[in-house]
Amino acid sequence: DTAVSQTPKYLVTQMGNDKSIKCEQNLGHDTMYWYKQDSKKFLKIMFSYNNKELIINETVPNRFSPKSPDKAHLNLHINSLELGDSAVYFCASSPQGGWAAFFGQGTRLTVV
Amino acid sequence: AQSVTQPDIHITVSEGASLELRCNYSYGATPYLFWYVQSPGQGLQLLLKYFSGDTLVQGIKGFEAEFKRSQSSFNLRKPSVHWSDAAEYFCAVGANTGFQKLVFGTGTRLLVSP
Numbered sequence: 001d002t003a004v005s006q007t008p009k010y011l012v013t014q015m016g017n018d019k020s021i022k023c024e025q026n027l028g029h030d031t032m033y034w035y036k037q038d039s040k041k042f043l044k045i046m047f048s049y050n051n052k053e054l055i056i057n058e059t060v061p062n063r064f065s066p067k068s069p070d071k072a073h074l075n076l077h078i079n080s081l082e083l084g085d086s087a088v089y090f091c092a093s094s095p096q097g098g099w100a101a102f103f104g105q106g107t108r109l110t111v112v
Numbered sequence: 113a114q115s116v117t118q119p120d121i122h123i124t125v126s127e128g129a130s131l132e133l134r135c136n137y138s139y140g141a142t143p144y145l146f147w148y149v150q151s152p153g154q155g156l157q158l159l160l161k162y163f164s165g166d167t168l169v170q171g172i173k174g175f176e177a178e179f180k181r182s183q184s185s186f187n188l189r190k191p192s193v194h195w196s197d198a199a200e201y202f203c204a205v206g207a208n209t210g211f212q213k214l215v216f217g218t219g220t221r222l223l224v225s226p
Contacts, residue, residue, distance in 0.1 A: 031212075040218065041218065041219045042216070042218055042219075043202065043216040043219075044216070045213045048212075056213055058213075090155055092156075094212075098212075099144065099146065099206050099212055099214060100214050101158050102158075103148075103155035103156040103157070104155050105153075105154060105155045106155050
């Protein structure tokens, strides 16, 4: 009965590879987000989707492409991974007009 | 631009002692303010939020926070800390610039000593 679930929890991959992180929420929320937490624990929003429509794209390299097949899912695909992409990626959701109230457990991405 | 400052990187508190974590924000309009907690290896959990009204906000796990507009602060408090409160605490301001996003501070790590 996890509210916001992400898979995988850990991801280790080589530079240049392409990888995806999946996120699903069962709260019936309209808005979903991707946040990136760097090695210094700094959290910054990357994307926000509302009812499958992209509404925030915070100067993220276009190697990162979010996809929302329906309002319960927001996946993150990353092309040509770089060492600097190593971080913890959090998915979150909120009801429309709300804020990122519910976070997933995070996906720790390590690029070697 | 919106910003949040958490001046304390680490704080150590004895179990049973009181706690105050500092948060200062910069935002031109009336802010929406939040405190989140992140336990090791976990996602963020919302402790409390302030939108308007009473400036003293009660949250979960016995936490409260007070909004002080004159000081641009939203400090988090707890009267008696438990060992399980050891975690990273993040203050955030909600920026409503046509769409909603959270701007986070850099976090304060709380250590609880026996």
